[in-house]
Amino acid sequence: MSRLVYADGSMIPRQDAKVSVFDHGLLYGDGVFEGIRAYNGRVFKLAEHIRRLYESAHSILLRIPLDQKEMEEAVLQTVRANGFRDCYIRLVVTRGVGDLGLDPSKCGEPSVFIVADDIILYPEEAYRKGLPVMSVAVRRTAPDALSPRVKSLNYLNNVMAKAIANLAGVPEVLMLNQQGYVVEGTGDNVFIVRGRTLITPAPYLGILEGVTRNTVMEMASSMGFEVSEGVFSLHDVYVADECFLTGTAAEIAPVTVVDGRAIGTGEPGPVTRRLMEGFRDLANSTGTPL
Ligand code: PXG
Numbered sequence: 492m493s494r495l496v497y498a499d500g501s502m503i504p505r506q507d508a509k510v511s512v513f514d515h516g517l518l519y520g521d522g523v524f525e526g527i528r529a530y531n532g533r534v535f536k537l538a539e540h541i542r543r544l545y546e547s548a549h550s551i552l553l554r555i556p557l558d559q560k561e562m563e564e565a566v567l568q569t570v571r572a573n574g575f576r577d578c579y580i581r582l583v584v585t586r587g588v589g590d591l592g593l594d595p596s597k598c599g600e601p602s603v604f605i606v607a608d609d610i611i612l613y614p615e616e617a618y619r620k621g622l623p624v625m626s627v628a629v630r631r632t633a634p635d636a637l638s639p640r641v642k643s644l645n646y647l648n649n650v651m652a653k654a655i656a657n658l659a660g661v662p663e664v665l666m667l668n669q670q671g672y673v674v675e676g677t678g679d680n681v682f683i684v685r686g687r688t689l690i691t692p693a694p695y696l697g698i699l700e701g702v703t704r705n706t707v708m709e710m711a712s713s714m715g716f717e718v719s720e721g722v723f724s725l726h727d728v729y730v731a732d733e734c735f736l737t738g739t740a741a742e743i744a745p746v747t748v749v750d751g752r753a754i755g756t757g758e759p760g761p762v763t764r765r766l767m768e769g770f771r772d773l774a775n776s777t778g779t780p781l
Contacts (some may be wrong), residue, residue: 494512497569497605503607516585519593520644522601524724526678526739528610529570533778534580537563539702547641548584555584558737563779569605571781575663579610579740585644613662613744618767621747624663624676626725627652632667633668634697639674642699649677663736665728665749668697672722679738680704681746683723683731690727693720700708700736703737703770710769716762724749733760734771742774743767 496508516522521627539561548555549704557565566580589598629652632639636709649666653700656664656677665681668674671728674692682691689711692698708718728734732755734746745759745768759767 494608495531495569495572495703497565497572497603498646499600499603500565500727502569508606510585510602510604512590513588513590514585515587515589515593515595516556516602516644517593518589519586520552520647521553521593521598522583522585522593522644523551523553523642524584524644525580525582525642527566527582528739528774529575529578529580529607529781530778531776532696533575533780534570536702537696537704537772537773537779539568540582543642543700543702544584546699547643550638550641551600551643552595554582555604557604562603565603566605567779569781570607570737573607575607577610581606581608583644594777607737610740613741614772617662618649619759621754621757622662623743624665624736624761625656625661625750626657626667626673627655627664629655629695631668633669634695637699640694653677654674663741663744663746665725667725672696672724672779673713673728674698674738675690675701676738679736679741679744681728682707682737683728684697684760685731686736687715687762688717688719689762690719690721690723693722694720699735701739703739703742706773707714707743707766710773711766714769723757726750728754728755731755733763735759735763735766743770 494505495502585602587598729752736744745763
């Protein structure tokens with residue numbers, strides 16, 4: 492079956508889905524996006540992703556030409572048109588076509604496109620054995636330059652951090668903020684576990700408030716764990732009992748080595764494993780039906 496892409500209200504064949512060389516999303520990274528997943532015939536946390544998209548757009552003065560309900564419907568329509576029950580969904584809104592100056596007032600209507608595709612996962616072994624990660628010198632964008640809470644098309648420093656991971660042969664990195672505190676991975680949030688307490692970096696430190704992060708925080712509380720948003724350094728990660736990453740693509744991925752230090756026993760810990768199980772159940776049984 493040939494795949495279809497939603498582009499400004501129409502479903503078009505994938506090979507015809509193109510953006511203009513005058514689109515400010517391409518020229519200046521002027522736009523916002525979401526990464527969403529469908530599991531077992533339902534779109535997981537659809538309203539939460541759409542709300543974050545509209546908050547990101549509001550923050551950068553981008554007016555999306557659909558309301559949130561219409562956008563949810565466009566996502567469902569895209570997944571249905573491609574016959575997927577499980578997939579990854581990339582939703583992008585750019586400032587649209589302008590001229591070669593960066594002035595956003597020169598752009599006409601924002602462009603909206605939605606792509607549904609197969610999910611690329613970490614190898615199954617990564618979830619059984621855990622991931623080795625490293626810290627990098629490339630800092631997460633400073634909140635006083637561009638808020639990391641905006642899921643914007645400006646991901647170049649995260650891309651550079653991932654390039655360093657590739658050079659070093661590790662699957663993911665931990666990014667720090669300008670003060671040297673741990674904030675997140677390149678496309679994932681991070682948690683550490685001490686005893687029965689989970690700690691994840693507080694939003695003001697400069698993170699994207701992940702939908703998976705929020706889901707895990709709620710789930711962990713309901714399982715009786717203490718959950719706190721806090722501030723921690725690499726040392727705290729090295730001496731934690733457990734560490735894991737969360738994201739729409741990664742789900743919950745155990746981290747067992749950081750900068751050459753084994754975390755806890757060096758194997759995925761019991762808290763992480765319990766959360767992974769709970770998350771799988773939740774993702775496969777809740778969401779907006781297609
Ligand atoms: N932090 C950052 C910087 C992100 O970009 C997350 C955390 C996790 O958020 P969610 O809402 O997914 O739990 C993200 C999410 C991809 C991809 O296709 C994913 C993300 C960004 C870029 C690419 O793997 N993001």
